[in-house]
Amino acid sequence: MIRKVLTYPDPVLKKASKDVEVFDSKLHLLLDDMYETMIAENGIGLAAIQIGVDLNVLIINIPQEEDGVQIKENLIEAINPQIIKKEGTTVYKEGCLSIPEYYEEVNRAEKIEIVFKDRFGNDKSISTDSLLAIAFQHEMDHLKGMLFVERLPMLKRRKFEKEWKKKSRENKKF
Numbered sequence: 001m002i003r004k005v006l007t008y009p010d011p012v013l014k015k016a017s018k019d020v021e022v023f024d025s026k027l028h029l030l031l032d033d034m035y036e037t038m039i040a041e042n043g044i045g046l047a048a049i050q051i052g053v054d055l056n057v058l059i060i061n062i063p064q065e066e067d068g069v070q071i072k073e074n075l076i077e078a079i080n081p082q083i084i085k086k087e088g089t090t091v092y093k094e095g096c097l098s099i100p101e102y103y104e105e106v107n108r109a110e111k112i113e114i115v116f117k118d119r120f121g122n123d124k125s126i127s128t129d130s131l132l133a134i135a136f137q138h139e140m141d142h143l144k145g146m147l148f149v150e151r152l153p154m155l156k157r158r159k160f161e162k163e164w165k166k167k168s169r170e171n172k173k174f
């Protein structure tokens with residue numbers, strides 16, 4: 001089922017998520033709904049809190065480098081993820097389904113090592129320095145209740161707030 005993606009400044013997006021303790025069919029249904037929602041909204045990553053569920057659950061589906069096609073075989077489902085190593089820095093112009101039509105450069109670690117559990121509770125780990133590293137850091141921020149605009153320098157953040165308020169006022173007219 002496609003769920004509603006919460007958008008900035010919904011206060012639920014500021015909530016810190018909790019670890020999953022039971023890897024049951026309810027979790028599998030949540031993951032399936034998250035995938036359906038992310039694809040329907042043309043996203044490449046989604047955290048459970050973006051659909052209002054405060055659990056440490058995220059999904060990422062990076063499009064293939066060769067043809068830009070997003071295939072389900074490349075879907076990563078990460079439960080209770082933890083970054084155990086960070087190296088270097090990189091900048092990427094990020095976007096978020098909770099802040100539609102806004103993109104801005106954010107500084108992140110270049111290379112990370114993550115441990116997490118899959119939908120069955122099996123231990124998994126990934127080491128990456130590609131777009132996946134940026135996506136993991138962006139989605140893991142959501143689990144802490146943080147949005148990428150909170151990582152912007154003060155001036156860019158103020159400009160964003162101004163533009164967002166203007167956009168919200170204009171949308172209310174229709």
Ligand code: Y12
Binds near residue numbers: 046093097102134139
């Ligand atoms: C690198 C940087 C950030 C991430 C986190 C995941 N972000 C997304 O999946 C954002 C997707 C997105 C899609 C939108 O829809 C369309 O483009 C049709 C969108 O809406 C508009 O701009 C209208 C906004 C964001 C992963 C990797």
Ligand code: CO
Binds near residue numbers: 095139
């Ligand atoms: Co996001």
